[in-house]
Amino acid sequence: MNHMGDTRCEPATAQQSRPTEEARTLPGDYHVHTTFSDGSGSVTECIERAIxxxxxxxxxxxHISPVQPTPWQMPTIPFAELERYVAEVRDAASRYDEITVLLGIEADYLPEHEEHLRTLIDAWPFDYVIGGVHMVDGFDFNDPAMRHHPRWSDTDTLFAAYYETVRRGAEFGGFDIIAHLDYIGLWGHTSGAAVDDAIDTSLDAIAASGAAIELNTDRFSDPAGVMYPSSDLLRAARARGVPLVISSDAHAAEQVGLLWDEALERAAEAGFRGTLRLSDHTMVPLPQVPRRILGEERSS
Ligand SMILES: [Zn+2]
Ligand SMILES: [Zn+2]
Structure with a gap:
């Protein structure tokens, strides 16, 4: 996500959250933003938090956008900074033995710029690419300034266009993870039955692409205060065999791994028995994580 709402979360120091033995197998967090785009934590601070x-x-x-400068409010790593980004993450990866550090990117998916995006992805040695739909037909739906735009008066049409964009993103084939599925609901709107076909088609396309979806735990800064996707969508993805990762979408170091206990419970409730480990593309079982381990960091 990249909306410009506040990013409050309950801070927790490393001392407060030092893991017990049973918490050391928490799945990886593959969706972390740093000062290279719109995060407030450095690469090192985010890694330290993960440990x-x-x-x-x-x-x-x-964040990376295939077109720059972006004509919308999306944050992005400037092209001129990409070399430094890659070098800094790679350097950090070489300095830590206690955790595997991967080089990823959250790419804006814009159907009209697929060629630019393909060139960009191929030009750098990313370990994986997250595809994020933050725009629909040129409409920057996650910009707070667009919150009362007339397009929201026909939510079914807008939601259907969103899922159509997700489908095209999956068929683009360049993504390892599809970000925050059903993010179009961030301002509290819901879709009617008329959108069901578009949802099903997008899920079928994700399943066919081999991409994972994420359970995005960033409900603190989300305007709707929810994790994406909904439980119904999680179950529908599970039924199609779509792999799952859990993602904080952290925009501050202290958000890395936040709410993993709650997310693991939701994943299990939706029928998932494991998550995808990206370093070797292996499914690993969901750990049993008592809420008391991470629960002290929660605000509610
Ligand atoms: Zn993000
Ligand atoms: Zn995003």
């Missing part, structure tokens, strides 16, 4: 909460792996995935 402190007991994550198995971390992937840095700052």
């Amino acid at each position: 402190a909460v007991g994550l198995a792996e971390i992937g840095i995935a700052d």
Whole structure:
């Protein structure tokens, strides 16, 4: 996500959250933003946090747009900074033995710029690419300034266009993870039955592409205060065999791995028995994580 709402979360120091043995197998967090785009934490600070909460792996995935300068409010790593980004994450990866550090990116998916995006992805040695739909037909739906735009008066049409964009993104084939599925609901709108076909078609396309979806835990800064996707969508993805990762979408170091206990419960409730480990593309079982381990960091 990249909306410009506040990013409050309950801070927790490394001392407070030092993991117990049972928490050391928490799945990796592959959706972490740093100061290279719109995050406030450095690469090193985010890695240190991941170690402190007991994550198995971390992937840095700052925003990148295939067209620059962007004519909308999307944050992005400037093209001129990409070399430094790649070098800094790679350097960090070489300095830590206690955690696997991956080089990722969250790419804006814009159907009209697929060629630019393909060139960009191929030009750099990313370990994985997250595809994020933040725009629909040129409409910057996650910009707070667009919150009362007339397009929201026909939510079914807008939601259907969103899922159509997700489908095209999956068929584009360049993504390892599809970000925050159903993010179009961030301002509290819901879709009617008329959108069901578009949802099903997008899920079928994701399943066919082999991409994972994420359970995005960033409900603190989300305007709707929810994790994406909904439980219904999680179950529908599970039924199609779509792999799952859990993602903080952290925009501050202290958000890395936040709410993993709640996310693991939701994943299990939706029928998932494991998550995808990106370093070797292996499914690993969901750990049993008592809420008391990470629950102290929660605000509610
Ligand atoms: Zn993000
Ligand atoms: Zn995003």
